[in-house]
Amino acid sequence: xxxxxxxxxxxxxxxxLIDCINERRIEVMDELFHDDAVMHWPQSGEVxxxxxxxxxxxNAFPQLPTITPRRLLSGGDLVMAExxxxxxxxxxxxxxxxxxxxxxxxKETAYWSESFQAPEWRAEWVEISGS
Numbered sequence: 235x236x237x238x239x240x241x242x243x244x245x246x247x248x249x250x251l252i253d254c255i256n257e258r259r260i261e262v263m264d265e266l267f268h269d270d271a272v273m274h275w276p277q278s279g280e281v282x283x284x285x286x287x288x289x290x291x292x293n294a295f296p297q298l299p300t301i302t303p304r305r306l307l308s309g310g311d312l313v314m315a316e317x318x319x320x321x322x323x324x325x326x327x328x329x330x331x332x333x334x335x336x337x338x339x340x341k342e343t344a345y346w347s348e349s350f351q352a353p354e355w356r357a358e359w360v361e362i363s364g365s
Contacts, residue, residue: 241308244334248313251339252301260292267339274343297321301328311335319346 247266254262264285273282282288292298299319307314311334319326326346333341352362 243337244313245306245308248306248315248332252303255298256300258298268335271339272341277345
């Protein structure tokens with residue numbers, strides 16, 4: 235039962251992270267991440283190491299997004315979140331992978347992409363979901 239409790243607790247940390255960003259209360263992130271946590275953004279090749287660098291980036295953010303979660307999946311010390319990030323105009327389909335240690339985030343890996351028009355050549359084999 236401890237395993238399930240850990241999973242639920244980890245999912246609640248991710249939900250709280252989404253809430254604190256949506257509420258523009260980024261100081262709450264310090265409670266959710268380990269001080270030595272790493273944020274990895276493969277598409278830009280950036281790695282953010284430690285609380286000081288995380289705080290610097292989030293305090294300098296030109297505009298924080300509004301995050302609309304689509305679903306959370308978890309197992310053990312891993313939580314994956316699919317979400318829409320809306321920067322009051324530009325929108326990004328996003329996947330976050332959170333790795334936990336002792337109930338707090340130790341590593342975040344984030345992938346995001348702007349939506350694009352489906353190519354016509356695939357039309358006979360696909361259906362368009364709208365989201």
